[in-house]
Every structure is written in structure tokens, then in C-alpha cells.
Amino acid sequence: MVDLFSSLELAKKSLLTHQFVFHVIGHNIANVNTPEYSRQRVELGVVRPLKLGFRSVGVGVDVIKVHGIRDKYLxxxxxxxxxxxxxxxxxxxxxxxxEAVFQEQTDTGISKIMENFFNSWNDLANNPTGMPERTTVLNNAKVLADKIRESYRRLREQQAVQNxxxxxxxxxxxxxxxxxxxxxxxxxxxxxxxxxxxxxxxxxxxxxxxxxxxxxxxxxxxxxxxxxxxxxxxxxxxxxxxxxxxxxxxxxxxxxxxxxxxxxxxxxxxxxxxxxxxxxxxxxxxxTYIPEYIKRLDNLAYGLITNVNNLHSTGFDLNGNTGVNFFTPFTPVAPGDYTGAAAHIEVNPAIANDPEAIAASSALGEVGNNEIALAIADLERAYNTVDSDNDGTFDYGTFHDYYHQLVTLVGAQAKxxxxxxxxxxxxxxxLKDRRSEVSSVSLDEESATLIQFEKAYQVMARFMGVVDKMADIMVNLGR
Amino acid sequence: MRANESIWYRDSLFYINLTKLRYDEAIKQTTSGKRINKISDNPSGAAFALGLKDRRGQIEQFLRNLDTARIYLANAEDVLNKVQTVLNKAITDASQGATDTMDINQKRIIANDIDQLRSQIMDLANTRVMNRYLFSGTLTDTRPFTEVGGTVVYNGNSNDIDIQIGYSIRVTTNLPGNQVFTNPTANVFEVLANIRDHLNAGDSGAVASDIEDLGAVVDNIAYQRSIIGNRMSELDIMKNNLKEFSTNLQEKISSIEDADMAEAISNLTKEETGLRVTLQSVSRIQRLTLFDYLG
Structure with a gap:
């Protein structure tokens, strides 16, 4: 037969089990704000029953396992x-x-500066002997070269940061x-x-x-x-x-x-x-990204250096000199490989501080002749000035179109x-919301479970009291 | 489906952030007045606007070139106008001198006048504008006409100076002096020198035939002046075209770049209201839980 002590044992086990469940609920509530936490559920089970002759008698409840509720696929x-x-x-x-390197919304972008550069050649063509015009050409050329080098440098800096x-x-x-x-x-x-x-x-x-x-x-x-x-x-x-x-x-x-x-x-x-x-x-x-932008900047720089030089070196300056490059010439690393051109571009130091050395004239001694200045100004609108496919021949133009294509590329890739x-x-x-649906702690749910188990705990405590009373009666039976 | 606190807090935060970003974007548009504030806002639009701006820049340069061309041509026209006045006086004087009623002393006085007029034309032919001789071809630093042993020699060349005034349109801004003044068929200095010498010699017959030569000179100057006139009217037409073109470009650039202010401001108001509503709802709604009702 089942004795009172088995019932006491059953009650004790049940109370302990419930306390364990409270503990897990507490753990859940404590982790309500822990992002990676998966709520835990206590799996309860009937304790293996006692066999008494032909009858089996249940001996209460026990914790089988604590499950973490999570969806592995999620x-x-x-x-x-x-x-x-x-x-x-x-x-x-x-x-x-x-993107900021290629920012052209203000008037300090390469596009605008390139335009200023070519415009100053037009101004020089209007007045080939004018010192202010000559000085402006040199200034604008310097600004253009600086801007290209600066853009190059900022790309390289970002590359180093990435590295x-x-x-x-x-x-x-x-x-x-x-x-x-x-x-x-x-x-x-x-x-x-x-x-x-x-x-x-x-x-x-x-x-x-x-x-x-x-x-x-x-x-x-x-x-x-x-x-x-x-x-x-x-x-x-x-x-x-x-x-x-x-x-x-x-x-x-x-x-x-x-x-x-x-x-x-x-x-x-x-x-x-x-x-x-x-x-x-x-x-x-x-x-991948930055090297492509640098390559295109190199192509542009090489196109500018070489095309301007080709015209300028055929011209004559105010002192009758000819054969002088406007930009320091750049020798391709290999045919079609202009690596380093953007870092290299600068006004030929031989003329950088000598406005008279700009060759605007196409004929010796004709100081009013502006053919070279006109031709360089025309480069702005000329086709086949950039080697876009790096095959060693200029096949793309204008400079502006090539640069705009680069801007579009950067903008589109950034976007x-x-x-x-x-x-x-x-x-x-x-996905995180769906994970929360499955795994996060719901305070409502925990409250409901808490109430449910609290009730059972109260009743079980009472049951224990009853057993205690019965034991008391038994102990005092003989008196 | 289980709803719980973490979903709610995460979603609130996400939407506050999203609304803030849109609000931020709306502020940028209204404060800058631009629809495109960085190239990624509209990459092809940004590049298209750049292309239009470059063209506008070129056109503004053409307009500047055009104004420069105008200065040279207007000055040349002014010179030729003065030359015509001088030549008219020379014809009148020479015609008086060609009559036989005038004695040799009077003829010599006229000869002296003619010589004066010749010097005036010489000065006019050596006019400088902005430090540059107008009539010496491309040798703009060379005085075009000098007198050597009683003959006027041309020191310039026959080259033109062109200025770009449009896409593949150039205008010539000068007239080489050997085409205007020392033209082989109408050499003003030679004809005037002949008149002077023939008057000094009292040769009325020769003077009469010189006057015919002078007629050819006058015709030539008038012809050269008409060339300049044609170029200047070409400039005027071109200027109007360019200005119109520039205005059109500006309109196109604006339509791509500029924010529609009315729209931008109403958009800003909308986003501001949205942000306010989002923040209010997040802060006001107290999420109720069962715990609130447990005794």
C-alpha cells in the first residue's frame, strides 16, 4: 500500500519542481531584453510509477528537460x-x-575646373600677348593638376584606410x-x-x-x-x-x-x-572599386597631359621658343597602361612661373597669332582625347564626357x-521580428504561466498540510 | 503568432530612424534648394546636369570671346570711318588743285595739306587697341606702316586672327593692313604721295588722273569697311543665339537640379509631422502587460 511518507515525498518533489519552473520563468523575465536569448520552457513529466502488485501508483512530477525555444532555420x-x-x-x-571626392554639386569639381582651364586658353586666344591672360592659363592649369592629384590622393588614402x-x-x-x-x-x-x-x-x-x-x-x-x-x-x-x-x-x-x-x-x-x-x-x-576609379582618373590625366602637350610643343612662345611641353610629359608604364598619370600631372616647371613661355602662336615671331591657343581651347570639345579601353589609342572623348561617365559610375555604385x-x-x-515571435520572452506569456503554476503550488502546499495532519492523527492514535 | 515586447521596441526604433532619415533628406532639399545634393541621389541626372553646365560654361566663354571680337572690329570700323572722312577731304582738296586757275603757290599749299592728310591716315593705320596693332596681321607687336625713303612699307603679314564664337564657328577679328592701306590696286599712301608730288610740280593733268586712283582707294576702304560690318552683324546674330541657348541650358539644369520649393517645403512639413507622430506614439503608448493586473 501507499504510505503517507510516499505522499509527503510526492508533495515535496512537486513543490521543488514548481520552484524550478518559477526559477526558469524568472530567468526568462530577467532576459526579456537580451537580444540573442531564446525563451526556455520546462518540460515536465510523470515520475516513473511505483508498481505494487497488480497496481501501479503514480508518484508525482519531475523535470525532464529545459528546452530553448528556437528555430534553427531562422x-x-x-x-x-x-x-x-x-x-x-x-x-x-x-x-x-x-562620393565626396567626385562631388560636383559645388563649383570646385574637376568638371568645372577643367572648363575653367580650357576657357582660359580661349581668353588667351582673344589676347595672345596679354600677361593677365597668360598668368590665368598657368593658374588654372595648376588648379586643374592639383585637383586631379588631390582626387587621386584621396582615393589612395581611402584605399589605405580600407587596408x-x-x-x-x-x-x-x-x-x-x-x-x-x-x-x-x-x-x-x-x-x-x-x-x-x-x-x-x-x-x-x-x-x-x-x-x-x-x-x-x-x-x-x-x-x-x-x-x-x-x-x-x-x-x-x-x-x-x-x-x-x-x-x-x-x-x-x-x-x-x-x-x-x-x-x-x-x-x-x-x-x-x-x-x-x-x-x-x-x-x-x-x-576592385577604388582601383577602377583611379584607373579612369589616370586615363583622363594622361589624355589631358598628352593632348595638350602635343599641341603646345608645336607652338611658339613670346620669345620664339618652341618644342616645350605644357605639362610634364608622362610615359606610359606599358602601351595602354597609364598607372600613375593622375599622381603625376603637373604644369611643366620650366614654364610654370614664366607666362611668356606659353606657346600660343603657331608661327615663329607672330605674337598676335593665336592658333595654338585656339586649338588647345578646342580640345575641350574634341573627340578621341582619352584612351578609355587602355589599348594605347585615344578613342573616347570628350574629356568632359569621360569624366561624367566616371561620376555616373561612382554615383550609381554608391547608390x-x-x-x-x-x-x-x-x-x-x-527576420529578427520572426525570431522574436518564436524565441523572445513575452511578459504576458510568462505572467500567465506564473499564475498557472502558482495556483498548483498553493494547492500542493495544502495537500502537504493535509498529509501532515493525517500523520499527526496517526502519531496520536494510541493516546 | 506571438507578439512580444522586443518586436515592438525594435520596430519602433527602426521606424523612428527611417522617419528621421526622410526628415533629414527633406531638410537638405529645402535648405540647399537642390534636388541633387550628392551624386548618388541621381547619378545619371547629376552627370547630365554636369554636361549641361559644361556647355553653359563654354557658351559663356563664347559670349566673352564675342565681346572681345566686337572690340577689335568696332575699333577697326572706327578707324576706317575716320579714314573715309580724311579721304573725302583729300578728294575735295585735290579737285581744287586739279584746276588750271590755281597758281603754283596755291597748289603747293594744297600739296602740303594732302601730305598732312597722308600722315593722318598713316597714324590711323598704326592704331593700337589693347596694346596691339590693329592692321599688322598676326605681328601685333610690330608697327605696321613706316616710311622708308619717301615710301610707306608694310611690316606686318597677311595673316588673320580668329576667335572662337561658337561650336566650330570662328570669326576673323582683324584686317591685314596690306589689304586695306597698301593694297596693290589701291595703295592709299602711294596715291596721296602722287597727288602731292604732282601738285608740287603743277601738273594738273596728272592730278586729275590721280583723283581717279583715289576713287579706287575710297572704294577699297568702303569695301573693307563692309567686310567688318558683315562680321559685326554676324556677331550680333550669334550673340542672340548663344544667349537664348544659355537660357535654355540654365532652365534644363534647374529642372534637373533644383528642388521645386513649394513641393520641398510641403514635403518637409509632411515629414516633420510624420516624425512627430511617430515619436509621440512611441513615447505615449504604455505597453500594458498582465503584470499590471497581478495583485
Whole structure:
């Protein structure tokens, strides 16, 4: 038969179980504002009944498991979308600075300055012997050359910033890798008995999302609850081990950093295997976007230098000299390769401080002759002045059209990056909302559960009182 | 579907941020008066506006060139006008001198007058404008006419000086002096020198035939003056065209770049109201939970 002590035992166990549930509710409420927290539910079960002869007798309730309520697929999606967001916001941030280099809404852009330069040749054609006109040509040429070099320099500076950020980013990534590896170990150890390490898993999910935002990753979970993280298709975190990333200078790319992964004592270059995340954005901006803008600036600068020089060197200055270049000439690195032209452009120092040395005349001694000045002014509207496809021949024009094309390119790519960034915010918002629907703590829900269990707890406490009374009666039976 | 606090707070924050960004954009448009404030606002529009601005800049340059051309041509016309006056006086004087009733002393006085007139024309032919000789071709720093041994020699050349006044339109701003004054068929200095010498010699017959030569000179000057007149009317037509073109360009640039102020301001008001409503609703709505009712 069931004795009173079994009932007392049952009551005690039930009260303890309920206290455990209160504790979990408290834990849930305490984490109502923890973003990565997944609400936990206590799974209760009937304790294995006692067998008494032909009858089985229940002996109450016990905690079977504490579940974290989470949707693995949603977590995976959030982590993937964060990779896209990381890249988009990295590009977007850089474009805010790049865009300003090509800002033409004020009158200080290359386009306007180029126009001023050619206009001053027209003014010189109007008065070929005029000193003010000659001085203005030199001034405007200097402003133009300075502006092109300045734009170039700002692009290169941004490139260097991107590069520095690559190195900094790698340190963050390694640290996250170490933490994930540690959590892997703790989770496996903790879950050996079948328990769920909910809080550690939440923490690891958070770290994986942080990591994904920084660098594109693939994540696989094994049956032991450990995650393997791959970067660029190479193992980054395996079990409790993280293969650190490191940077090395690439001599063929201005000594910018290449990214290597340290795999069992040998290094694998994954610079261009990384797909997604801020690191991908940094590298793409550094090695794809900015170099294209610089190349076009170089093409423009080379076109200006060479075309102006070709005309100017055939002309005669006020002192009868001829064969002098207007800009310091630039020799292409190879046919069609004008790397460095934008950094190089400057007014030939031989004439920079000597207005009389400008060759406006096409004939010796004809100081009123303005043919060269007219021809240089005409370059502004001339076709085939820029080598746009880098094949060694001038095939594109005008200078203005070429430059406007560059401005449009920068603007469109910047706009694209901003749009992606904003769209990604929205995607993430809705994903996070869906995650919250599943996993976040609802205070209402917790309140309801609390009331429910409080009632049961009160009644069980009463039950215990009744058992106590019965025991009391039994003890005093003989008196 | 489970609704809970975190969704609500996150969404509120997102929409406050979004409304603020739009409000910010609306402020930029109204304060700058521009629809395009950075190239990414409208990349192709920004580049198109740049192209139009460059053309407007070129046209303004053409207009400046045109004004310069006008100064040279107007001065040349003024000189030729004065030359015509002088020549008319020379014809009158020479005609008096050609009559036989006049004695040799009177003829010599007239010869002296003619010589004076010749010097005046010489001065006019050597006119300088803005430090540049008008009639020496491209040798603008060279005095075009000097007298060597009683003969006037031309030191300039026959080259034109052109100025750009439109896309592939140039106008010549000078007349080389050898075409105006020392023209082989109508050399003003030679004809006047002949008249002077023939008057001094009292050769009325020769003077009469010289007067015919002088007629050819007058015709030539009138012809040269008409060339300048034609160029100047071309300038006037061109100027009107360019100004019209420039105005059209400006209108196009405005239509791309400039914000419609009425629209921008009403937009700003709308965004401001939106932001206010969003903030108010977020701050005012107290999210109620079951906890509020638990005793």
C-alpha cells in the first residue's frame, strides 16, 4: 500500500519542481531584453510509477528537460543575411567618402575646373600677348593638376584606410573564432548527460552572427552539438580549435594585406575566396572599386597631359621658343597602361612661373597669332582625347564626357550600395521580428504561466498540510 | 503568432530612424534648394546636369570671346570711318588743285595739306587697341606702316586672327593692313604721295588722273569697311543665339537640379509631422502587460 511518507515525498518533489519552473520563468523575465536569448520552457513529466502488485501508483512530477525555444532555420537565415548586411554597410560607409571626392554639386569639381582651364586658353586666344591672360592659363592649369592629384590622393588614402581595417578586422575575427571554439567545448561537455546548454547555445549563436557580419562563413553543426565554421571554404573553427587568420603584405598590390588562414602550419591565401561580411566589403572596395576609379582618373590625366602637350610643343612662345611641353610629359608604364598619370600631372616647371613661355602662336615671331591657343581651347570639345579601353589609342572623348561617365559610375555604385544597405536592414528587421515571435520572452506569456503554476503550488502546499495532519492523527492514535 | 515586447521596441526604433532619415533628406532639399545634393541621389541626372553646365560654361566663354571680337572690329570700323572722312577731304582738296586757275603757290599749299592728310591716315593705320596693332596681321607687336625713303612699307603679314564664337564657328577679328592701306590696286599712301608730288610740280593733268586712283582707294576702304560690318552683324546674330541657348541650358539644369520649393517645403512639413507622430506614439503608448493586473 501507499504510505503517507510516499505522499509527503510526492508533495515535496512537486513543490521543488514548481520552484524550478518559477526559477526558469524568472530567468526568462530577467532576459526579456537580451537580444540573442531564446525563451526556455520546462518540460515536465510523470515520475516513473511505483508498481505494487497488480497496481501501479503514480508518484508525482519531475523535470525532464529545459528546452530553448528556437528555430534553427531562422537563426541560420539571420546569420546569412548579416553577412550580406556586413558587406553592404562596409561598402556604403566607404562610398560616403569616395562620393565626396567626385562631388560636383559645388563649383570646385574637376568638371568645372577643367572648363575653367580650357576657357582660359580661349581668353588667351582673344589676347595672345596679354600677361593677365597668360598668368590665368598657368593658374588654372595648376588648379586643374592639383585637383586631379588631390582626387587621386584621396582615393589612395581611402584605399589605405580600407587596408588598415582589414588587419583590424582580422583580430576581431580571430577572437570570435577562439570564443566559438571554447563554447564548442563547453557545450559538448555540458550536454554529455543529455541536458541542453541553452544559454551557451544562445551565446554561440550570437557570436556566429557577429562573426558572419564581419566575414562570410559557412556553419555546420555535428551530432555532438559542435559547430564547424568555414571561411572562404577553409576550416576556421573545428571543435575546440580555431585556425587563426593572418595578413601578409602583397608586393604586387601596393603592399596591401592579403588574408591567409593558418591551417596546421601552412598558410592558405583566401583573400579573394571570402564571400560576404564586412571583410569582403573592405577588400572589394580596396581592390576592385577604388582601383577602377583611379584607373579612369589616370586615363583622363594622361589624355589631358598628352593632348595638350602635343599641341603646345608645336607652338611658339613670346620669345620664339618652341618644342616645350605644357605639362610634364608622362610615359606610359606599358602601351595602354597609364598607372600613375593622375599622381603625376603637373604644369611643366620650366614654364610654370614664366607666362611668356606659353606657346600660343603657331608661327615663329607672330605674337598676335593665336592658333595654338585656339586649338588647345578646342580640345575641350574634341573627340578621341582619352584612351578609355587602355589599348594605347585615344578613342573616347570628350574629356568632359569621360569624366561624367566616371561620376555616373561612382554615383550609381554608391547608390546601389546604399540601397542594398537599407534593404538589408529591412530584411533583417523582419527576420529578427520572426525570431522574436518564436524565441523572445513575452511578459504576458510568462505572467500567465506564473499564475498557472502558482495556483498548483498553493494547492500542493495544502495537500502537504493535509498529509501532515493525517500523520499527526496517526502519531496520536494510541493516546 | 506571438507578439512580444522586443518586436515592438525594435520596430519602433527602426521606424523612428527611417522617419528621421526622410526628415533629414527633406531638410537638405529645402535648405540647399537642390534636388541633387550628392551624386548618388541621381547619378545619371547629376552627370547630365554636369554636361549641361559644361556647355553653359563654354557658351559663356563664347559670349566673352564675342565681346572681345566686337572690340577689335568696332575699333577697326572706327578707324576706317575716320579714314573715309580724311579721304573725302583729300578728294575735295585735290579737285581744287586739279584746276588750271590755281597758281603754283596755291597748289603747293594744297600739296602740303594732302601730305598732312597722308600722315593722318598713316597714324590711323598704326592704331593700337589693347596694346596691339590693329592692321599688322598676326605681328601685333610690330608697327605696321613706316616710311622708308619717301615710301610707306608694310611690316606686318597677311595673316588673320580668329576667335572662337561658337561650336566650330570662328570669326576673323582683324584686317591685314596690306589689304586695306597698301593694297596693290589701291595703295592709299602711294596715291596721296602722287597727288602731292604732282601738285608740287603743277601738273594738273596728272592730278586729275590721280583723283581717279583715289576713287579706287575710297572704294577699297568702303569695301573693307563692309567686310567688318558683315562680321559685326554676324556677331550680333550669334550673340542672340548663344544667349537664348544659355537660357535654355540654365532652365534644363534647374529642372534637373533644383528642388521645386513649394513641393520641398510641403514635403518637409509632411515629414516633420510624420516624425512627430511617430515619436509621440512611441513615447505615449504604455505597453500594458498582465503584470499590471497581478495583485
Amino acid at each position: 537563426e541560420y537565415q539571420i546569420q546569412k543575411e548579416l553577412q550580406t548586411k556586413g558587406k553592404a554597410s562596409s561598402l556604403g560607409g566607404a562610398f560616403k567618402i569616395i 588598415n581595417d582589414v588587419a583590424l578586422m582580422i583580430e576581431d575575427i580571430n577572437q570570435l573564432g577562439d570564443e566559438i571554439a571554447t563554447l564548442n567545448q563547453q557545450i559538448t561537455e555540458g550536454e554529455v548527460g543529455g541536458a541542453e546548454m541553452n544559454d551557451l547555445r544562445d551565446r554561440r549563436n550570437k557570436l556566429l552572427q557577429d562573426l558572419g557580419e564581419k566575414v562570410g562563413i559557412n556553419v555546420y553543426e555535428n551530432e555532438m552539438g559542435q559547430v564547424t565554421v568555414e571561411i572562404g571554404g577553409r576550416p576556421f573553427v573545428v571543435g575546440n580549435q580555431a585556425n587563426h587568420l593572418q595578413v601578409q603584405k602583397d608586393a604586387s598590390n601596393y603592399n596591401y594585406y592579403d588574408v591567409y588562414i593558418n591551417e596546421a602550419d601552412h598558410l592558405v591565401d583566401i583573400t579573394y575566396q571570402i564571400n560576404g561580411g564586412e571583410l569582403n566589403g573592405l577588400i572589394e572596395m580596396r581592390d 546601389d550600395a546604399y540601397t542594398r544597405e537599407a534593404a538589408q536592414e529591412e530584411v533583417l528587421l523582419s
